Amino acid sequence: MWHRGAPPTVVVMPTDVPVTARLDLIPVRDAMHAGVISCTADTPLVEVARILASESVHCVVISDIERTGGGQRLRWATIETRDFVQALASPGGPSLAGDIATAPATTVASDASVADALALMVSADVAHLVVEDRGYPSGVLSALDIARVAGDR
Numbered sequence: 697m698w699h700r701g702a703p704p705t706v707v708v709m710p711t712d713v714p715v716t717a718r719l720d721l722i723p724v725r726d727a728m729h730a731g732v733i734s735c736t737a738d739t740p741l742v743e744v745a746r747i748l749a750s751e752s753v754h755c756v757v758i759s760d761i762e763r764t765g766g767g768q769r770l771r772w773a774t775i776e777t778r779d780f781v782q783a784l785a786s787p788g789g790p791s792l793a794g795d796i797a798t799a800p801a802t803t804v805a806s807d808a809s810v811a812d813a814l815a816l817m818v819s820a821d822v823a824h825l826v827v828e829d830r831g832y833p834s835g836v837l838s839a840l841d842i843a844r845v846a847g848d849r
Contacts, residue, residue, distance in 0.1 A: 717848050719811040727810050727845045728827045728835040732757045737773070737794025741783060744775060744793050755824035755836055758797045772826055772833060773799035801826040806834060810845055813837055 734757040735747060747756055758773040775797050783789055783796045790796050802820040804813045806829050813825055817839060827835040 717845055719814060719842070719846060720809045722810045722845055723806065724804055724808050724810060724813050724825075724827055724837055725806040725835075727813075727841045728806070728837040729841065730835045732759075732826070732833045732836060734759045734833075735793055736760060737792065737797065739793040741780070741791055741793065741796070744780060748777060748780065753836075754838065754840075756793070757801065757826055757833060757836065758793050758799070759833075760794070770832075771799065772801040772803070773797035774801045774822070774824055774826065776822065776824055778823075798822070801833075803828045803833075804837060805829075810837075810842055814842055817842075 733747060733751050733753055733755075735744060737758050737760045739758075744756055748754070754777045756775045758775060760771055760773070761768050762771040773794070775793060779796045779798065802816060802822050802825050804816055804825045804827055806827050817823065817825060823839040825837045826833045827837055
């Protein structure tokens with residue numbers, strides 16, 4: 697118990713012991729969740745709700761085909777739970793996944809460092825990154841994944 701006038705206890709940590717894991721030394725592939733839970737842009741939001749709840753995830757990847765002047769290509773977007781909550785709060789608002797998805801998805805290479813991924817999350821103001829391998833999504837890195845590795849020493 698701390699009594700009035702008693703000096704606070706000061707704990708001195710050795711300088712050679714990191715307070716958190718060295719995020720610059722950990723590749724994204726070692727921190728991410730492998731695999732992608734996805735739907736298409738025309739998926740009704742009620743189905744997106746079922747996916748978020750049944751899979752216990754906070755992000756769904758929207759995969760779609762974009763038609764360009766040179767042909768077609770795959771594109772990705774994301775719906776985070778905060779996007780979904782904002783849509784629910786708008787009566788008569790959007791009804792399809794593509795209406796509320798953040799596009800394009802913010803992506804990171806699987807061999808990038810977790811520190812670089814963290815900086816990307818902050819600059820893009822997102823809590824999830826789609827992890828890419830050879831141009832295809834291979835997983836998702838969340839802020840909670842980063843918290844998990846930051847807590848490991």
